[in-house]
Amino acid sequence: MYQRILFVCMGNICRSPTAEGVTRALAEQRGLQFEFDSAGTHGYHIGKPPDARASAAAAKRGYDLSALKARQVNEFDFVRFDRILAMDRDNLELLRKACPQEAAGKLGLFLEFAPRHGVDEVPDPYYGGPEGFEHVLDLIEDAAAGLLDRMTKK
Numbered sequence: 001m002y003q004r005i006l007f008v009c010m011g012n013i014c015r016s017p018t019a020e021g022v023t024r025a026l027a028e029q030r031g032l033q034f035e036f037d038s039a040g041t042h043g044y045h046i047g048k049p050p051d052a053r054a055s056a057a058a059a060k061r062g063y064d065l066s067a068l069k070a071r072q073v074n075e076f077d078f079v080r081f082d083r084i085l086a087m088d089r090d091n092l093e094l095l096r097k098a099c100p101q102e103a104a105g106k107l108g109l110f111l112e113f114a115p116r117h118g119v120d121e122v123p124d125p126y127y128g129g130p131e132g133f134e135h136v137l138d139l140i141e142d143a144a145a146g147l148l149d150r151m152t153k154k
Helices: 015-029 053-059 089-098 099-104 129-152
Strands: 004-009 034-041 083-086 108-109
Touching: 004 015, 004 089, 004 099, 015 034, 015 053, 015 129, 053 129, 089 108, 099 108
Parallel strands: 004 034, 004 083, 083 108
Antiparallel strands: none
């Protein structure tokens, strides 16, 4: 079973750091110790904190994203992580193009762990209003719980 999970979106300032922060917090609440990280397929925001709107929406629900900094996916990630979960199909395709063939089985969409929503992509809230960040959190909380359930199944 996988122990190290990488969440990936485009810039690593909205969706993937939210997924990292939420999943880590839910794992801690359950007394679980797994490794979580996030990265972007693009290097636009390297070293920057999560978007202030993402952080504010997360904080309202008790999640702290303040320690996170954006980074770009690198070749070592395909070795280090057991699962690499993209927020949408476009970023999954970029990961597939960069991924060594032997690691291709590690790739997937994060929302495969939240099937009740009937969608497989976490929409990018960057160009929208606060309601977009709330919707993203709803999806991520469900997917994070589903992922942790799968990770702890015996």
